[in-house]
Amino acid sequence: MNLRPKKSLGQHFLRDQNILRKIALSAGIQKGDRVIEIGPGEGALTEYLLSVSDDVCAVEVDPRAVELLRLKFLGLDVRHADFLSVELDALLEAGRQHVIIGNIPYNITSPILFKVMDAGPVFRRAVFLMQKEVAERLVARPGSKAYGILSVQAQLLGTVAYLFDVSRHVFFPKPKVESGVITFTPRESPLEVPTDQLKTVVRMAFNQRRKKMSNSLKSLIAEHKPDGVSFDLNLRPDQLTPPEFITLTQAIFEP
Template sequence: MSIRPKKSLGQHFLKDKNMIEKIAGAITAAPGDRVIEIGPGTGTLTEALLERFEDLIAVELDQRAVEMLEDKFPGLKVIHKDILEADFNELVAEKEQTHIIGNLPYYITSQILFLLLENRALLGDALLMMQKEVAERIVADIRTKDYGILSVQTQLMSSPEILFDVPRQVFSPQPNVDSAIIRLTFDKGPLECSDEHLKTVVRTAFNQRRKKLSNALKPIIDKKNLPEGFNFDKRAEAWEPSIYEKLTARLEEDGILT
């Protein structure tokens, strides 16, 4: 049984056995941990995961793929759902350690990434395959063109690390870009501020990244009320992630963000 990849779902199926083994081998899960695979598709990676982990759950949107997985792996728990609508409390079910693995569709990579960050308190880590360009933005250093919203939020909420590249030739159909495997380890603990307010501050700052922060942040803070202890003469890309967290916490304390 085989299925044709749907362009509307951004499907690109892994076909290279060596790469599949390399990805499966990069998961840090212990034998009793839960592993959740996002978008398993035809199950080529799923098969390698089942050889390693007893507690595996597959979350798949495509009904054709769900039927294929259930037929191919009778003991596998398959949830027919869009991962963006999944309840992570149910998926984790009070497990001590839960690990995410997924080959993310390019068109919703950011949405899935932010969903995982929102649920980071429930997760140990996430091993994600995504467009190489996006992975490089996540780990980017300050004062670089790649440094931006994804960099700040992901680095504040996890420890991201690119493990290795995945060439386009290992997929069917072959995408137009290369991919990378990135691991997000959720080891940072709670922020000093709320996630939502942090998003507001970071996105406002980078929406006008060529301006000084005193001007870029005007939709949130009037120039006359800029808190002391921050250099607002710099541009958004010059601030380390921790400064955005501190500023957001200060604005919450001062009642500017409520």
């Protein structure tokens, strides 16, 4: 039984067996890991995950897919839920290592990424198939066009690696864009600054990415350090490395 993809859910089903196998192996699933799959759809990737793990939890918003998965994989832990709305604690098991994996709908890629990155080391590793343009932003380096808010936050909150391209021709229906597979390993130690402060600085800086930070951060600095900061604000945000955003945040917020 195959599902008819729903455009409203951003469904593009991957049916290339070789790519599915590569994605499952990329997760580096170990004995005892609990695997959480986002948006399994028809269960093509689920089948490979079950071949390497006896504990897979599938989170699926489409009721048709939920019914199909329960028929296809007897005993599979299927949660009929929107991953963005579900409480992560409801998916996790105490004392277990967790791996999260999924073919993420293009229209909600960033919210899912931020939710996983903000969760910290509750996940040992994440593997995602996503729009190539977004995947390239995650690993972009300072000075590049793709470098921005997502790059800085991802690289500070963990280690990101771009694994391989996935052609749009292996999906049904074919999306208009190419895809890529990335891995994200969360950092184990907390950031040197509060996450909300860091996000404020990064967001404000890149909202006017072509301007010097003396302009884009002017109001924030006036509020917290009216006498100025010991940081070169003549730089543009895309000239700073992720760790330098930590230093900048400290310069603005710390006494």
